Amino acid sequence: MKKEIRFWNGSIAVSEGAIVAGCRFFAGYPITPASDIAEYMALRLPQEDGIFIQMEDEIASIAALLGASWGGAKVMTSTSGPGFSLMQENVGLAAVTETPLVIAEVQRAGPSTGMPTLVGQGDVMQSRWGSHGDYETIVISPSSPQESFDLVIRAFNLAELYRVPVIFLMDECIAHMSERVVIPPKEEIEVVERIKPNVSPEKYMPFQPVNDIAPMATAGMGYRVHVTGLTHNEKGYPMTTSPEVQEWMVRHICDKIRKNEHKIRDIEEYRMEDAEIAIVAFGIVGRSAKAAVKMARRHRIKAGLIRLKTIWPFPESYFESMADSIKKFIVAEINYGQIKLEVERAVHGKASVELLPKFGGAVHQPMEIYQKIKEVKNGN
Amino acid sequence: MEIEARANPMDKYLRADRIPHIWCSGCGLGIVLNAFLHAIEELNIDLDKLAVVSGIGCTGRIAGYINTDSYHTTHGRAIPFATGLKLANPEMKVVVISGDGDLFAIGGNHFIHAARRNIDITVIGVNNYNYGMTGGQLGPTTPLGARTTTSPYGNIEHPFNLCHVAHAAGAVYVARWTVLHAIRLKNSIKEALNKRGFSFIEVIAACPTTYGRRNKMPDALDEMRFYREHSVIKHGIDPSQANIEIGKEIVVGKFVDIEKPTFNEAVEELKKKVKKK
Amino acid sequence: MTYWVEEEEKKVHGKVYIIKDRCKQCGFCIEFCPQGVLQQSEEFNAKGYHPPKLVETDEKKCVGCGFCQMICPDFAIFVEKEEENEERD
Ligand SMILES: Cc1ncc(C[n+]2csc(CCOP(=O)(O)OP(=O)(O)O)c2C)c(N)n1
Ligand code: SF4
Ligand code: SF4
Ligand code: SF4
Ligand SMILES: [Mg+2]
Numbered sequence: 177m178k179k180e181i182r183f184w185n186g187s188i189a190v191s192e193g194a195i196v197a198g199c200r201f202f203a204g205y206p207i208t209p210a211s212d213i214a215e216y217m218a219l220r221l222p223q224e225d226g227i228f229i230q231m232e233d234e235i236a237s238i239a240a241l242l243g244a245s246w247g248g249a250k251v252m253t254s255t256s257g258p259g260f261s262l263m264q265e266n267v268g269l270a271a272v273t274e275t276p277l278v279i280a281e282v283q284r285a286g287p288s289t290g291m292p293t294l295v296g297q298g299d300v301m302q303s304r305w306g307s308h309g310d311y312e313t314i315v316i317s318p319s320s321p322q323e324s325f326d327l328v329i330r331a332f333n334l335a336e337l338y339r340v341p342v343i344f345l346m347d348e349c350i351a352h353m354s355e356r357v358v359i360p361p362k363e364e365i366e367v368v369e370r371i372k373p374n375v376s377p378e379k380y381m382p383f384q385p386v387n388d389i390a391p392m393a394t395a396g397m398g399y400r401v402h403v404t405g406l407t408h409n410e411k412g413y414p415m416t417t418s419p420e421v422q423e424w425m426v427r428h429i430c431d432k433i434r435k436n437e438h439k440i441r442d443i444e445e446y447r448m449e450d451a452e453i454a455i456v457a458f459g460i461v462g463r464s465a466k467a468a469v470k471m472a473r474r475h476r477i478k479a480g481l482i483r484l485k486t487i488w489p490f491p492e493s494y495f496e497s498m499a500d501s502i503k504k505f506i507v508a509e510i511n512y513g514q515i516k517l518e519v520e521r522a523v524h525g526k527a528s529v530e531l532l533p534k535f536g537g538a539v540h541q542p543m544e545i546y547q548k549i550k551e552v553k554n555g556n
Numbered sequence: 557m558e559i560e561a562r563a564n565p566m567d568k569y570l571r572a573d574r575i576p577h578i579w580c581s582g583c584g585l586g587i588v589l590n591a592f593l594h595a596i597e598e599l600n601i602d603l604d605k606l607a608v609v610s611g612i613g614c615t616g617r618i619a620g621y622i623n624t625d626s627y628h629t630t631h632g633r634a635i636p637f638a639t640g641l642k643l644a645n646p647e648m649k650v651v652v653i654s655g656d657g658d659l660f661a662i663g664g665n666h667f668i669h670a671a672r673r674n675i676d677i678t679v680i681g682v683n684n685y686n687y688g689m690t691g692g693q694l695g696p697t698t699p700l701g702a703r704t705t706t707s708p709y710g711n712i713e714h715p716f717n718l719c720h721v722a723h724a725a726g727a728v729y730v731a732r733w734t735v736l737h738a739i740r741l742k743n744s745i746k747e748a749l750n751k752r753g754f755s756f757i758e759v760i761a762a763c764p765t766t767y768g769r770r771n772k773m774p775d776a777l778d779e780m781r782f783y784r785e786h787s788v789i790k791h792g793i794d795p796s797q798a799n800i801e802i803g804k805e806i807v808v809g810k811f812v813d814i815e816k817p818t819f820n821e822a823v824e825e826l827k828k829k830v831k832k833k
Numbered sequence: 834m835t836y837w838v839e840e841e842e843k844k845v846h847g848k849v850y851i852i853k854d855r856c857k858q859c860g861f862c863i864e865f866c867p868q869g870v871l872q873q874s875e876e877f878n879a880k881g882y883h884p885p886k887l888v889e890t891d892e893k894k895c896v897g898c899g900f901c902q903m904i905c906p907d908f909a910i911f912v913e914k915e916e917e918n919e920e921r922d
Contacts, residue, residue: 200644201640201643201644203636203640222823222826222827222829222830222831223830223831223832224832225827225831227643227644227823229639229643229819231636231639231669232665232666232669233665235632235633235636236633236636236639236665236666236669237636239629239630239633239636239637239639239640239666240636240637240639240640240643241640242629242637242640243609243627243636243637243638243639243640243641243642243644244640244641244643244644244645245640245644246625246627246637246641247640247641247642247643247644247645247648248644248645249644249645251640251644265630266630266633269629269630394645395607395625395641395645395648396604396605396607396625396645396647396648397604398604399625400603400604400623400624400625400626401625401626402571402619402620402626402627402628403626403627403628404620404627404628405628405629405630406628413571413574413620414620414628
């Protein structure tokens with residue numbers, strides 16, 4: 177097999193990537209700017225022996241994902257902020273029942289119904305903290321159609337590997353921009369399959385981790401698993417008044433992700449080798465930030481870019497050690513300060529962290545970021 | 557003649573290590589569970605190929621007692637969960653068992669849409685006229701005038717007639733029984749399980765603890781006697797004629813039994829048509 | 834109304850098993866046994882309820898219809914059918 181070249185927008189790229197990753201079930205509800213993904217999946221999935229269903233709302237969509245995932249399928253939905261808000265209760269159910277699923281969240285400008293056709297990056301915290309109680313998710317953010325393809329495959333792989341909901345945090349620009357996408361030969365693409373139990377049903381403990389993760393027995397395999405959103409023990413049985421079981425369960429669903437943060441972490445560094453000022457950005461802003469770094473370098477300012485491809489679990493220790501050499505961070509994001517709070521927390525006061533927010537449903541211009549770099553440089 | 561210390565033959569269908577169940581004395585839910593298990597037994601259904609999905613509530617606990625793949629989901633979301641499960645794994649027989657509040661208040665939208673699509677699942681809705689789990693609040697089936705913790709002066713809302721809702725939304729099989737009709741209920745469950753498409757059975761069940769107590773039926777036995785004296789079987793009746801009102805007769809029976817292509821069948825057909833070589 | 838379905842006419846008897854500790858004393862089995870075979874006992878089970886017991890007058894009164902088993906919400910009572918002629922040989 178040879179590599180293939182396509183000219184795709186981010187919505188098509190994420191859909192095709194999902195299919196390569198093995199996604200055969202999609203349930204969703206139309207919402208701008210995420211509807212293109214649903215429409216494309218409606219076209220493509222039946223061709224691939226998969227199932228597309230348009231549900232009556234986003235709550236139903238994610239509930240159907242949970243059911244289909246327990247039915248044995250790899251599953252995805254697409255939505256934007258308002259729909260993602262509706263899904264949150266079942267994000268928690270997915271976390272606590274350790275159900276692999278992928279949510280492609282195409283961010284638009286919020287809050288509330290906001291600016292449906294314009295870009296935003298305000299759902300960073302929601303994708304981590306949207307549901308109640310303690311839990312973890314994995315959040316991945318692409319900066320191009322190419323990454324929409326490549327990273328959604330990784331999103332599926334991580335969902336399966338860690339049995340966790342993965343939020344594929346896109347934005348309106350990435351979903352709608354078209355670019356060259358290189359599809360590697362099939363044999364070069366890594367696809368992770370769900371770990372199934374290899375013990376007899378009598379010996380099987382559905383929520384007992386083996387090397388951090390419990391093998392998953394889906395419907396019809398003969399393991400007769402009970403799955404509940406109530407606090408449950410390793411057998412899956414509700415234990416709604418046991419402090420020990422609650423501690424065990426919460427630690428487990430959090431620690432399996434926290435402990436493996438360094439393995440999940442995916443960061444692009446650009447001109448960071450001798451940088452004194454670092455721009456932190458993700459998604460579409462990663463691109464203008466890169467242009468701004470180039471401008472700064474032309475003016476002999478030692479700026480670099482840290483682009484987060486994985487946002488959650490937050491790479492805390494990475495920033496902590498970066499702060500040994502970098503004393504100035506600028507966080508550029510299309511919101512009023514979300515990732516900035518995390519960077520600030522992670523550097524433990526060893527460096528200054530400045531926010532370069534963006535309002536109005538637009539992307540930072542490279543010049544705006546460059547101006548900020550100059551400002552910060554001259555401030556010392 | 558009367559011997560103890562032998563396992564109930566139904567225990568093999570139960571997660572016997574979780575029995576006794578949490579339900580109150582006289583609660584109708586145990587009868588629903590029992591009727592369901594007898595139906596499974598008589599149909600000789602492979603427990604490995606059966607999935608039971610519940611929402612939240614006293615009824616929602618049913619899934620957890622059955623020795624099969626069982627899913628206790630979030631409040632109201634059992635039907636979309638079951639929809640995904642059935643579509644992804646069509647070999648499974650998928651049954652939703654949940655309460656009136658779960659299926660028709662918070663989950664009402666999912667119910668009508670699953671019926672409209674004719675998803676190939678069976679839904680057993682236990683109507684105990686109130687929210688048992690949370691302490692007896694008003695629900696979408698609470699009869700006009702009934703007292704609940706959130707209708708302390710008597711319910712001023714008009715209740716749903718669940719069978720009428722199911723019929724109007726497109727269910728291919730619709731029946732209603734009380735828990736006193738345990739054997740007819742079991743037979744009806746068997747029919748529903750054998751039915752292709754969206755089948756619905758409403759089961760009227762006593763909730764003495766939170767509902768009966770406030771409505772002059774503190775003893776489940778009184779409620780059962782009421783069923784005996786006031787229910788009439790009217791097979792094939794238009795379900796719109798089977799409203800439930802306080803003190804009036806309860807019409808039970810099989811109201812709807814029709815054929816219609818299911819969503820699952822339509823999906824398979826579509827796949828065949830567009831499949832890439 | 835009929836709330837049980839009668840089995841075909843044959844001289845059958847039932848053997849009733851009561852799992853006393855599961856009983857929650859709802860009284861359904863006693864009330865709805867078509868033969869009046871059951872009554873409440875004086876004895877307390879582990880949960881403090883009075884489980885049913887058989888009325889001692891007629892050993893063969895139970896016809897094995899199984900209705901008590903169907904109506905018990907607590908899986909506390911079940912019945913085994915035994916046919917008359919089987920017992921004779
Ligand atoms: C989102 C959400 N809202 C509210 C609740 C609280 N709650 C639990 S069960 C229930 C009502 C259950 O009523 P029904 O479905 O009739 O079941 P029953 O207990 O009567 O069998 C409610 C409101 C919840 N668990 N989740
Ligand atoms: S509260 Fe009502 S529905 Fe719940 S277990 Fe008790 S009797 Fe049954
Ligand atoms: S089997 Fe029938 S006759 Fe015998 S005790 Fe039970 S209900 Fe009564
Ligand atoms: S029906 Fe069951 S729980 Fe009720 S009294 Fe009889 S044995 Fe006990
Ligand atoms: Mg109820």
